[in-house]
Amino acid sequence: MSEIVYDTEGILFNIQRYSLHDGPGIRTIPFLKGCPLSCKWCSNPESQKPQPEIIFQKSNCIQCGKCLEACRFGALSSDNPYLVDRQRCTGCGECAKVCPTGALLMKGKRMTVWEVVQELQKDENVYRRSNGGITLSGGEPLSQPEFTRELLRACKEKGWHTAMETTGLAPKEVIESVFPFVDLALTDIKAIDPAVHKDATGVSNQLILENLIKISFITQVSVRIPLIPGINDDLDSIRAIAGFAKLMNNVETIHILPYHNYGENKYALLGRIYPMDGTRFVAEEQVNKFKSEIESMGFTCHIGG
Ligand code: SF4
Ligand code: SF4
Structure with missing residues (x-):
């Protein structure tokens, strides 16, 4: 295999330490800029544009x-x-x-793989003691494919557990080149109905769904359903998503992530209107109903990440 290219540059907007979500143990999360989707409920709108x-x-x-x-x-x-x-x-x-x-x-700041690894190294003892590691997030890390791949390779060389939050939207060659260096893929499935998906995220789900199957045959996958009022908070939508997860390789657990509006204030900072303004929350009783439905389809289901 070729040498890791440590001077590959990426654009990041945050490196978050001591995260207890998004993978096992305690994790450090580099957030990469750029995303091909524009989900109406996005809680990191500062991640969407590729540039600082x-x-x-x-x-x-x-x-x-x-x-x-x-x-x-x-x-x-x-x-x-x-x-x-x-x-x-x-x-x-x-x-x-x-x-x-x-x-x-x-x-948003340009950093080389080397510079990011130096930052991640500071928490190395934390990863080791907690069986944690690194989780790449964004934005969509696959939108900076060379940087993401080289950073993951560098993390694997250090012996760190690697996870990645991903929409799954990228050319097939990118999927094949990146996921061999990912120990755990955390994938949101928003909707199976193509029209609903397009309306909610701005893009078709065809390539996403094909890629999610492919990813599940390369590495371990954790499926998450962001539960969004008016988009997928009905039994048919939940059944369709869980049914799709059955087609993936070795998916045992599905996480339901109920809608929240934590990112709302960030829209004003960016001079934008929050697209979900005034949206109701999904009642706990409903969330539990969806959980039971997913369990009846043979999965373990957790509420939250
Ligand atoms: S507002 Fe003006 S100075 Fe500030 S980043 Fe934009 S172009 Fe540059
Ligand atoms: S006018 Fe406001 S935003 Fe501009 S430099 Fe002064 S404090 Fe900062």
């Missing part, structure tokens, strides 16, 4: 005007309630450099 972007926390702004002077692209205006004109903003980051209060921050 600016966020504006209005409550931290003291209206000093330094950012207005720093922007060479005319993208900032104190008359704009969101401050930033996203059509004009190039993501150069100059305004964030001069902002004295952190009201403007860049989300």
Whole structure:
């Protein structure tokens, strides 16, 4: 096998430590930017665009005007309630450099595989003691395929357990080149009905479903159902998803992830409207009903990640 290319660059927007979800033990989670889906309920909207972007926390702004002077692209205006004109903003980051209060921050940073591994190394003892490891998340890690593959290879060389949260949407060659280095794939299945999937996420599910089958024959897969009101919170949709999971290799457990609105405030920081504004939550009784249905189809079912 070829040498690991440690200078491969990726764009990340966070590295989260001490996570107890998203895989066994205690985990460190590099979040990669870029996603081919645009799920209406996305709780990490800052992950969707592939490039670094600016966020504006209005409550931290003291209206000093330094950012207005720093922007060479005319993208900032104190008359704009969101401050930033996203059509004009190039993501150069100059305004964030001069902002004295952190009201403007860049989300997204270029890092090499080597640099990320140095960060991950700091928690190595934690992985070993807890039987934990690394979980790549995003965004969709497969949207930066070379970086993701080389980072996973580097983690495997260190002897770390690797997991990846993935939508499964990528060319088949990418699936085949990346998943041999993933110990556990955490895959959301949102909808089996193609029209429902397209409406909820902006993309077809045909390639996703083909890829999920393929992935399940390469590595261990944990299936998760984000339970979204009006999209899949009905018995037929849940049965269809669990029925699909039967076609996958060796899937024993399905997790139900009930809808929450934790990401709502991030939309305003990005100058966007939250697409699920006012959405009801799924009643606990309903969630338990779906759990029982999944169990009746032969799976173990957990509520939560
Ligand atoms: S990131 Fe650059 S282009 Fe965008 S608002 Fe700030 S200074 Fe202007
Ligand atoms: S530099 Fe920061 S604090 Fe000053 S006006 Fe701009 S956003 Fe507000």
